[in-house]
Amino acid sequence: MKNQVTPWEVKGEVDYGKLIKEFGLEKIDKKLLERIKKNAGEVHFMLRRGVFFAHRDMNWLLDEYEKGNKFFLYTGCGPSGPIHLGHLQTWYFTKWLQDKFDCELWFQFTDDEKFLFKDKSYKEIQDWMYENMLDIIAVGFNPKKTHFLIDTKHAGLIYPEAIKVAKKITFSMVKSSFGFNESNNIGEIFFTSVQAVPAFLPSVLEKKEIPCLIPHAVDQDPHFRLTRDILPKLGHYRPASIQCPFLPPLTGNEGKMSSSESAKAILSTDNEKTVAAKINKYAFSGGKDTIEEHRKKGGNPDIDVSFQYLRMMLEDNDEKLAEIYRDYKSGKMLTSELKQITIEKLNFALKRHQQEREKARKQIDKFISI
Amino acid sequence: MKNQVTPWEVKGEVDYGKLIKEFGLEKIDKKLLERIKKNAGEVHFMLRRGVFFAHRDMNWLLDEYEKGNKFFLYTGCGPSGPIHLGHLQTWYFTKWLQDKFDCELWFQFTDDEKFLFKDKSYKEIQDWMYENMLDIIAVGFNPKKTHFLIDTKHAGLIYPEAIKVAKKITFSMVKSSFGFNESNNIGEIFFTSVQAVPAFLPSVLEKKEIPCLIPHAVDQDPHFRLTRDILPKLGHYRPASIQCPFLPPLTGNEGKMSSSESAKAILSTDNEKTVAAKINKYAFSGGKDTIEEHRKKGGNPDIDVSFQYLRMMLEDNDEKLAEIYRDYKSGKMLTSELKQITIEKLNFALKRHQQEREKARKQIDKFISI
Numbered sequence: 094m095k096n097q098v099t100p101w102e103v104k105g106e107v108d109y110g111k112l113i114k115e116f117g118l119e120k121i122d123k124k125l126l127e128r129i130k131k132n133a134g135e136v137h138f139m140l141r142r143g144v145f146f147a148h149r150d151m152n153w154l155l156d157e158y159e160k161g162n163k164f165f166l167y168t169g170c171g172p173s174g175p176i177h178l179g180h181l182q183t184w185y186f187t188k189w190l191q192d193k194f195d196c197e198l199w200f201q202f203t204d205d206e207k208f209l210f211k212d213k214s215y216k217e218i219q220d221w222m223y224e225n226m227l228d229i230i231a232v233g234f235n236p237k238k239t240h241f242l243i244d245t246k247h248a249g250l251i252y253p254e255a256i257k258v259a260k261k262i263t264f265s266m267v268k269s270s271f272g273f274n275e276s277n278n279i280g281e282i283f284f285t286s287v288q289a290v291p292a293f294l295p296s297v298l299e300k301k302e303i304p305c306l307i308p309h310a311v312d313q314d315p316h317f318r319l320t321r322d323i324l325p326k327l328g329h330y331r332p333a334s335i336q337c338p339f340l341p342p343l344t345g346n347e348g349k350m351s352s353s354e355s356a357k358a359i360l361s362t363d364n365e366k367t368v369a370a371k372i373n374k375y376a377f378s379g380g381k382d383t384i385e386e387h388r389k390k391g392g393n394p395d396i397d398v399s400f401q402y403l404r405m406m407l408e409d410n411d412e413k414l415a416e417i418y419r420d421y422k423s424g425k426m427l428t429s430e431l432k433q434i435t436i437e438k439l440n441f442a443l444k445r446h447q448q449e450r451e452k453a454r455k456q457i458d459k460f461i462s463i
Numbered sequence: 464m465k466n467q468v469t470p471w472e473v474k475g476e477v478d479y480g481k482l483i484k485e486f487g488l489e490k491i492d493k494k495l496l497e498r499i500k501k502n503a504g505e506v507h508f509m510l511r512r513g514v515f516f517a518h519r520d521m522n523w524l525l526d527e528y529e530k531g532n533k534f535f536l537y538t539g540c541g542p543s544g545p546i547h548l549g550h551l552q553t554w555y556f557t558k559w560l561q562d563k564f565d566c567e568l569w570f571q572f573t574d575d576e577k578f579l580f581k582d583k584s585y586k587e588i589q590d591w592m593y594e595n596m597l598d599i600i601a602v603g604f605n606p607k608k609t610h611f612l613i614d615t616k617h618a619g620l621i622y623p624e625a626i627k628v629a630k631k632i633t634f635s636m637v638k639s640s641f642g643f644n645e646s647n648n649i650g651e652i653f654f655t656s657v658q659a660v661p662a663f664l665p666s667v668l669e670k671k672e673i674p675c676l677i678p679h680a681v682d683q684d685p686h687f688r689l690t691r692d693i694l695p696k697l698g699h700y701r702p703a704s705i706q707c708p709f710l711p712p713l714t715g716n717e718g719k720m721s722s723s724e725s726a727k728a729i730l731s732t733d734n735e736k737t738v739a740a741k742i743n744k745y746a747f748s749g750g751k752d753t754i755e756e757h758r759k760k761g762g763n764p765d766i767d768v769s770f771q772y773l774r775m776m777l778e779d780n781d782e783k784l785a786e787i788y789r790d791y792k793s794g795k796m797l798t799s800e801l802k803q804i805t806i807e808k809l810n811f812a813l814k815r816h817q818q819e820r821e822k823a824r825k826q827i828d829k830f831i832s833i
Binding site for chain 2: 247251260264267277278
């Protein structure tokens with residue numbers, strides 16, 4: 094299967110090395126990790142392990158930070174279904190950035206995008222947005238420094254800026270960036286200019302340029318490549334960005350976890366039994382066909398989805414992770430045992446998440462007060 | 464010159480008979496005029512003389528009106544330059560509709576459109592918008608029943624509805640409606656969905672369907688044809704509409720009066736001397752080359768621009784107009800005399816307009832309070 098990565102489609106096994114070249118990203122190197130450590134006091138395991146693997150202009154961002162010019166964070170959520178592990182992974186890292194760099198966070202809800210691109214009603218999207226907000230609050234972002242920006246509700250702020258971006262982007266440009274054709278609706282065509290706005294809206298509101306860092310899964314990169322081309326023409330900074338891959342779906346390393354195929358995804362609201370059943374039944378395994386063969390030849394953690402979840406988001410302890418890796422590879426650990434570890438880690442994280450999610454119902458207003 | 468009519472370009476001499484066919488409009492007939500008279504108590508001279516010459520669904524609108532379902536009016540202004548006679552003509556008629564049918568009027572300012580389509584800065588467009596508002600207020604619309612809807616300022620109301628329209632319109636559709644190509648910017652491409660919104664926004668706000676009538680110059684028709692196709696799919700009424708031609712520029716019956724060529728236009732702020740100079744110097748005449756020849760063979764009022772201004776908007780008395788027509792045609796009236804009548808009428812109207820325009824500076828807030 095040809096690999097294909099746009100904000101609306103991730104097909105096939107993704108070659109991240111190739112993506113770095115194609116998208117013109119920079120790999121995160123040791124020197125940058127040291128700089129981050131110097132400023133943040135630590136390096137998040139997702140950085141150490143190369144889960145967040147690429148960036149743009151992080152060195153410029155840290156130059157500014159070291160000069161005393163704080164940056165703000167911008168990330169987002171397209172509300173069209175339940176939240177899954179793939180979302181949480183990026184947001185856990187985003188929360189770490191907020192905590193360590195004491196950042197304002199602008200959280201965009203692209204309810205317009207999801208309405209325009211999906212065969213769903215306006216009402217359905219609004220309902221999902223409410224549900225998604227609960228998950229985002231549950232992640233633990235600082236309510237005093239986090240601003241929910243809703244594309245429809247806050248269009249009064251966004252649209253006047255979006256048209257300034259739109260004036261610089263032709264149909265040919267979105268055609269080549271997103272693979273659009275003449276059958277795309279005119280809202281879809283316009284949308285990328287809306288996604289550009291949070292990268293400079295705080296600067297407009299504060300009437301001074303503030304550096305911006307966008308942590309995001311790499312499929313959103315086509316938007317931000319365009320954004321980076323346009324913003325200097327409008328007198329704004331280019332946003333820096335830091336990219337992670339997609340968390341693989343349960344079924345293996347092709348495509349990305351997606352809530353529209355909920356059997357292939359662990360959802361934030363899945364209960365203990367469901368999590369266990371999904372991992373046991375679906376999680377693609379790097380183990381051998383029989384226990385005997387597994388004991389003899391060992392498993393392959395590199396393609397094992399349960400292991401990838403541990404590595405990418407659930408097990409922050411490097412030594413423990415290395416031990417699991419060795420034991421699974423040598424055959425000492427069976428697939429069922431590996432899955433059990435993942436299930437426990439997942440259920441531990443989700444139990445806490447679900448408790449926070451309930452409390453979040455009373456907190457939404459604090460986050461929408463722009 | 465091939466005739467061409469889109470919202471952004473009117474070239475050549477326009478064949479309105481052909482336009483009725485091409486655009487699928489209905490001609491305003493005697494029966495409809497009688498129905499309007501029955502309800503309004505009179506028939507405006509622009510209707511009697513066929514200046515407003517075509518319509519869509521006026522009979523349905525009057526059916527509803529006669530059942531007690533009042534309609535609202537929707538018209539607009541693209542703020543990118545000074546107001547000229549062509550604008551005032553449509554608005555005089557719109558005011559008459561508002562007065563006679565006791566209507567709410569939603570007045571859209573497409574500041575986004577003008578920013579997106581013109582080589583002008585955001586600031587320039589905002590400044591022109593303020594100036595244009597003064598002219599619109601000066602026309603005398605009822606401040607209690609007139610709502611200025613500004614595309615950027617009121618995007619919070621407009622954008623959530625515009626995306627519902629946009630989802631039903633593809634690039635192919637705007638390509639064929641407006642002659643767009645791949646070099647158009649993505650804001651231009653999206654814009655028609657914004658222009659559709661005022662036709663149903665009052666229904667959304669009131670949570671019940673209210674019939675809408677759009678009085679407009681015929682170049683805006685491609686927008687409203689699309690609007691009429693889409694609205695029933697969103698559960699809204701199709702707006703009715705009533706069309707006038709373009710007021711000809713001073714230089715003759717080709718194209719339309721436009722403020723971007725201000726030497727060819729009479730502006731709302733022109734003083735008495737300027738008006739006299741423009742009419743005397745530029746107004747295309749139907750007279751003969753010499754006074755002798757004119758006296759003998761007579762002039763042609765049908766191509767005389769001064770006469771057209773009298774007929775289309777300045778002389779409401781049919782008998783007086785007929786007398787001027789006869790006298791000019793017979794040669795009894797010279798071009799200089801005809802021009803003098805037009806100059807006096809214009810200066811009388813503009814003097815009053817300019818006085819009201821000054822008073823309007825203090826009234827703007829009343830009109831923007833949505």
